[in-house]
Amino acid sequence: MAPRRYRAIPVYAAVVLVSLAAFFPFYAMLMMSTYVSEQLFTGVKLLPGAFLLQNLKTILAIHYLHFYANSLVVAATHTVAAVFISALTGFAFAKYPFRHKKLLFYFILGSLMVPPQLGLVGFVVEMKFLGIVNSLFPLILPGIANAFGVFWMTQYIAAAVPTEILESAKMDGCTALRLFLQIVLPIIRPALVTIFLLFFLWSWNNYLTPLVIISREALYTVPLAISMIGSEYRTDYAARILALAVSTIPVLILFAAGSKQLIRGLTAGSIKG
């Protein structure tokens, strides 16, 4: 339909301009991370400087890698568990009849409306009571039971997994767990990828939960660490900016690799319903 050529020039210009504006803060961040702090006060830096390695040394010296490892452990375990539980629960809701199914499903939908801070005070007290405040568990556990994930997987599995295949496999004596692992999971891979990306992103970026729970520096995650570097090493702006830039790398890689899948997955899953 597109009226191409000359008429389209304003459209191209608009899209390119918006994209440039979207990219500028990133670019500025990358560039600023290659200077020493004093130089940053002498004007905008549009070309890379020569102090990337020095800044890298500075952030490595404050155990940035250790915080990075914490974040990776938290995000990876949380996300794998949450995706698995979402798919398993969605499988049951999509393909099995059982009593009170509707009621239970509405219960899950209703919990979607509840903001996560609502239970935060109680959660902190609960974690203290269980004696696991000095571990990464308080960051991994909440949200493994993810209502959004279940809702989404139920929709997807109902539409994408043919009931006949499941039936014939069942005739051959396949157990429910094997059905799930060997038949359902391979079919719903696009949905798994999409939801993995989103869960990983939300976990990786989470700030409030670690802020109120984690007090030992050894357990800091990346967002907590970069907010703290802010106050402790305030003078070293450049190193701080490099830390910000580096914090984005894992999600950047994941989304660059999966952006096509993400859009396809979103199309198939959430919107139709």
Next chain:
Amino acid sequence: MAKPSPDSKTPYLLILPYFVLYFAFGLFPILFSLFISFTSWNGFSTMTFVGVANYVRLFFHDAAFYKALYNTALVMVCALPLSIVLGLLLAAMLKDYFDRSRNVFQLINFLPYITTPVAIGILFQILFDWKAGAVNSILLAVGIVKAPIYWLGHPWPARAVVVLLLVWQGFGYMMVIFLAGLSTIPAELYEAAKIDGAKWRDTFFRITVPMLRPVMTFVLTTGIIVGFRLFDEPQLLFSGEGEPIGGPDHAVETVVMTFYQAAFRDFSFGYGAAIAYGLFIVIFFFSFVAMRIVNRGNDYGT
């Protein structure tokens, strides 16, 4: 499925892990917080039951709570429509005018959404620094302003920075959701319109926008729900030494910032929990109203 008898244990076993985890780490803390909100407690000493005193204080005697609500609603009312419109236009343009390069533009505009909000807050603090920030340098160099603007030092400019930050962060997400929605609109509609000689602008307003109404409802309600959770970015935007919490004159102090301050800085667990519940009531109300408005438009529209 080959109709297993409805009393089969299998489906219950499959959903059991979810419900166990949800009750343990989702519902229990929520109910426990509700209980705590009726007490006066600092988390260590003995708990005193105070009835609805925390809620009376919150809704009738706490000007700071209403100011925080106002701040949050204000930046949202500005940022949400802007990012929706920008995201929608961009999605429609990308779909109709871009083919091979679409993925690149998608990723670039989606980048802000995946960046750690804490990093965004700090980055904008640096970019909008009145002395060394890139924004003032550029504005001065181009000659738009004569003297540097003290962005983060005055209430309204500070709010403007937060709105800008939120639009920058959110429009790429809107774009992706709208692109997903656009792909479900039947191509025949556009072809028919084209035969009738419709221009791009006509099809955008007559076909694209009406057909995307469900998606619009979705982004608007989730936008409100997420918007009221605003915390990381404004918290970090004013995280420097000597900077007041919530910016100049508390102009960008959000409800969750007030909640954090009360519960985890002043250790008023009871009052903090009451703020969280107060916010929940407000969110519930607003998203209900938003849904009603969008749906009513639908009745007349088609």
